[in-house]
Amino acid sequence: MGKVTSNRALGEDFYLMRVEEENNARMGQFYMLRAWETYPVLSRPISVYDADKESVSFLYKVVGKGTELLCQLKEGDEITLDGAHGNGFPSLADKKRIALVGGGVGIAPLYLAAKTYKKENPDCTVNIYLGFSGKTVLTEEFDAVCDKLVVNVGGFVTDDIDPTAYDAIVTCGPTIMMKVLYSKCVKCQAAAPLYVSMENRMACGIGACLVCSCRTANGNRKVCKDGPVFLGSEVFGIE
Structure with a gap:
């Protein structure tokens, strides 16, 4: 359970939310966010915008009921963070x-x-x-x-x-x-x-439900667990 320290409206239905939460989030990973009890049934997968050891930030857009509830959170409100999930972006230290x-x-x-x-x-x-x-x-x-x-x-x-x-x-x-x-x-x-x-729809975020499966050159893969990051040739080079 994290504590919201800011949730700023940016325009065009974009919001930037910062949550106080110890974490080891890496670039390209995501969290399953939840700030409600029963409805919507599913948590919402949101990419990590920024992170340090004590906080993590999320840039999101209001597109449905879940994100509509997220944008109503105020400083001091609590939010459930499940993550960080996914493989994230690769190291490119050898690239100029x-x-x-x-x-x-x-x-x-x-x-x-x-x-x-x-x-x-x-x-x-x-x-x-x-x-x-x-x-x-x-x-x-x-x-x-x-x-x-x-x-x-x-x-x-x-x-x-x-x-x-x-x-x-x-x-x-x-x-x-x-x-x-x-x-x-x-x-x-x-x-x-x-x-x-990849930004496929997700339900569990841990590879159990298969909702986010996508077709790749190596067979069907789970975006939440095997991804969300893939080589472009793996997902687009098979068509």
Whole structure:
């Protein structure tokens, strides 16, 4: 059980919530959040936006009953945190040029990723590409943790990136966006591996219920336990 220390509205139904909770969360992982007793039945999987040993932050968007209840939490309220779950993003300490590409609420895990990659290798270049359909959020915060920030509003953020300019690419967002980015990497024969964070619907968060199963080159995998991060070729290269 954690204690909410802030839950700030950012606009366009985006919220940034910070919870006081001892943790060992890593970039790309997620928690199952719950701030109600019986309804909705399921907890909500939310990516880790930022974390230290004493607190963890979540960037989320109100899209249903569960997130509607989350946005009503105030400072001092208690919330159940189950996690951190998932494999998270891989270490890229040996890479010199890294691109992080996010769309919509999929931008959430990229903040901690940028901070972690710069900490792993202070000499690496980390560029962030963010796509929004409407109002932008947290662009100053993202700009502060990368070497270059590219923001696309109302268009296709995948148009802004040259995959051949990087040694590794990490992405999270709508499936169609990540598919387009994968196809672009293949078309231009980019050498950089593409890591995708899948956002399948989840129920348990621990691999027991199979709700989040996805088809991959290695058979059906559980996004919550085997992922949420996979190589792009593993999930998109089989079609």
